[in-house]
Amino acid sequence: MLPSASPSPPRVAVVIPAYNEEETVATVVQAALAFSPEVVVASDGSADLTAEVARAAGARVVELRENRGKGPALKAALEATGAEFVVMLDADLLGLTREHLEQLLAPVLAGELDMAIGVFEGGGSFASDWGNRLTPNLSGQRACRRDWLLAVPRLGEERWPEPPITDWLRETGARWDYVELGQVRQVLKETKRGFWKGARARTRMYAELLSYRRRRRRG
Structure with missing residues (x-):
């Protein structure tokens, strides 16, 4: 009798909306590629070299012709992948590692949460840590199922997707919680x-x- 095949690991993509982030997008892409081979950057009408730098770093790049906002860019990135799970990242992070992404996705893969939201802790920038702690519901670092995120009403219409995501969490009764991302900060x-x-x-x-x-x- 042949041994049963082990289940294949779930397909996970990292999606990164980006607007004029040529200085930092490469390091975010590199950390993401250490975690998953599928990294999609949506350049939101960037006027700098964001798209070129992200592509050179190894990401698949979707280019929006005009700056429409983070929501439309996020939706474009989601539509460019068929992954079951996604990790959403901002393009202006410093100190990000593969371990941070693993920590963010782990409770979702384990079925403990429907969405994990990353918050900064000890990243070396008081302003970045304080701002993230003051408004954690606006964090751009998240993990969830791709189909759940695509179902968020007005996701591709709102310039900032976090408020409609928050409403959808409430309306669907989704389980969510914060995950601390130690030593990560955001460029102000x-x-x-x-x-x-x-x-x-x-x-x-x-x-x-x-x-x-x-x-x-x-x-």
């Missing part, structure tokens, strides 16, 4: 763009996030 907008441009970009981001509820009630 003020650092990437200069203080005033970064501050304006941050203000616009929070204004759009705060207006989400109003737009949803109207819709």
